[in-house]
Amino acid sequence: MNDKHGLKDKVAGKLKEVEGKVTRDKARELEGKAQQAKGKVKDKANDVKEDLED
Template identity: 75%
Template structure:
């Protein structure tokens, strides 16, 4: 996976963990998944900000 896809990777894995937690009734796993999705969103925004700053 490319370095630029790290945010997407975290979002996908986080969603899988969240769904797994919901299916199994494991609230900790569900929260872990939501946290990883948030981490992915932050990485994507940071990458976009970095790219925008480099363009100027």
């Protein structure tokens, strides 16, 4: 499976963020937010690549 759109990172990041909030683990919450941001960056990079190919 090719994760070129970053969906896996966004979903996993959201789960980590929620886990961190529930357990009051700020490090885990921040790790989740960072992983979500990584997924968003992958999405944007893919959009740019597709625009350049057109």
